[in-house]
Amino acid sequence: MTERRAAGADTGTGRDAIVRAARRAFTLRPYAEVTMRSIAADAGVSASLIVKRFGSKERLFHTVADFGPAADALFAAPLEEMGRHLVLTMVRMRREDQGDPLLRAVFSLGNVDERTLLRERFREQVTSRLAGQLRGGESELRAELIAGLLLGLGATLSLHRPGAGERATPEQLADLYAPAVQRLITGSED
Numbered sequence: 001m002t003e004r005r006a007a008g009a010d011t012g013t014g015r016d017a018i019v020r021a022a023r024r025a026f027t028l029r030p031y032a033e034v035t036m037r038s039i040a041a042d043a044g045v046s047a048s049l050i051v052k053r054f055g056s057k058e059r060l061f062h063t064v065a066d067f068g069p070a071a072d073a074l075f076a077a078p079l080e081e082m083g084r085h086l087v088l089t090m091v092r093m094r095r096e097d098q099g100d101p102l103l104r105a106v107f108s109l110g111n112v113d114e115r116t117l118l119r120e121r122f123r124e125q126v127t128s129r130l131a132g133q134l135r136g137g138e139s140e141l142r143a144e145l146i147a148g149l150l151l152g153l154g155a156t157l158s159l160h161r162p163g164a165g166e167r168a169t170p171e172q173l174a175d176l177y178a179p180a181v182q183r184l185i186t187g188s189e190d
Helices: 002-007 015-028 035-041 047-054 057-064 069-074 079-097 112-134 137-158 168-189
Strands: none
Touching: 015 035, 015 047, 015 057, 015 137, 035 047, 035 057, 047 057, 069 079, 079 137, 079 168, 112 137, 137 168
């Protein structure tokens, strides 16, 4: 995780803070209700900096709707180790970024078009990409179930805040949760 942070570290531009604030805003409110000023206030930057970095609210929304960077981090492991890696990466991303990298695909309060875009991007950038990496039969079904396990983990950690999951180390969570994920990754190859 440190490598991910170092490689994509915010170099004082406020980009990471803006993206985190925009994710929260677009998840909690429909697109039409989100303002650049409210995102700027949450991020602790000026609205003009958001315009300078992203150009428009629409371009910022499309940045938020991009699951590619999360998928890059999640799938950066060989299949034999991917279950544990997925759980560790999810938990660490949640804690470092102060938010879940995937849940916005499910819980966004935007209009139908916004929710459809998020779900299509999630399917393309997360589920279909994972299905393409899996070996053996029923790769698409297994990929959907793995995505469901990851979303379920994120929802559980959000729902039970504060709770045992929040107090557990990423390694403890991986010890308990990763075997179920890995079973779906390897399929009948166990």
